[in-house]
Amino acid sequence: MLFPPVGQIRITRKADGIRGFLLIWRRDGNTPTSKQLPPCNLSEEDLLQNPHFSKLLLSLSQHMDESGLSLTLAKEQAQAWKEVRLHKTTWLRSEILQRVIQELLVDYYVKSQDRNLTSEDKKFHETLEQRLLVTELTQLLGPSQEREVPPLLGLEKVDLLELMPPSEDFVWMRARLLLEVEEQLKKKCFTLLCYHNPSSDSDSETLKAAKVWNLAEVLVGEKQQCQDARSQQKEQMVLLEKKSATYSQVLLRCLALLQRLLQEHRLKTQSELDRINAQYLEIKCSAMILKLRMEELKILSDTYTDEKVEVHRLIRDRLEGAIHLQEQDMEKSRQVLNTYEVLGEEFDRLVKEYTQLKQATENKRWALQEFSKACR
Secondary structure, three states, rough: OOOOOEEEEEEEOOOEEEEEEEEEEEOOOEEEEEEEEEOOOOOHHHHHOOOOHHHHHHHHHHOOOOOOOHHHHHHHHHHHHHHHHHHHHHHHHHHHHHHHHHHHHHHHHHHHHOOOOHHHHHHHHHHHHHHHHHHHHHHHHOOOOOOOOOOOOOHHHHHHHHOOOHHHHHHHHHHHHHHHHHHHHHHHHHHHHHOOOHHHHOOOOHHHHHHHHHHHHHHHHHHHHHHHHHHHHHHHHHHHHHHHHEEEEEEHHHHHHHHHHHHHHHHHHHHHHHHHHHHHHHHHHHHHHHHHHHHHHHHHHHOOOOOHHHHHHHHHHHHHHHHHHHHHHHHHHHHHHHHHOOOOOHHHHOOOOOOHHHHHHHHHHHHHHHHHHHHO
């Protein structure tokens, strides 16, 4: 067996990579409980080839959580985060109260410039401002036993406490401050409600208060939905990038395969293609020759009309008749020469002598003509 009888490893693919999941079976039944291991870039083949590593993952899952921390440290971390959230809540409450009081004072300054305030309003704001200022200065001085340097301007807490307003004014101011703070917080809550749900602007205060009571839960739910949607978006983006890379590789392989098939197909059909191209060129050349012949015949037809052809035919007949006569004369002369050739060398001597006599006669005739010209 590759795995112990208490459990088995199951691999699933997620957007952030391949993760290992441990499926532990309870000993007292068949109900499985899933516990996610720390991120492991593994595959099923890796686990099948390394069974002891699978057992190690099973053992580690009993001592650490999905983030890789030990169970004890994870529990301490959860407690620490809980305390941080409590301190943060306490600080936020104090900060909200501080800001509301500051806004009350700012509103008082603005109203004092625009209109005359009543004596109670002036007394309330002066007492609040004095109390707030003395409290802030007292906090700045800090405990006297922990201070190693001399106090600022030589002031002590006792000196500042003397500037506190009377206790009766403080009690009266605190009672009114609660109402003012409550009113300011109610306005802010209603403003936030109307911003979140504009249709609530026309509701009554009672209905707005009921909606504000559930507004925190609604905002927490919407925040969780936004976080979940953001996480899903990140996972989808990672998955999209991986799919894009995968599709790119697949497309490259397809292009390589198409190129190889194209080359093989081209090599197989190249001879047939060459033969077809040769036949095409041959037919094209024959058509070109026929076209040239047709143009030649067209030129001849335009050049030689019927009258010209008839005249050429007559000229040819006359030339053929003259050639026929010359051939007959040449035949007769050849027969005469053949007759003379029968006589042999004597005939050749006579021919030469005759030729010389003829030339001498011609010369004397030419000289007689020249002499006759000179006598005239």
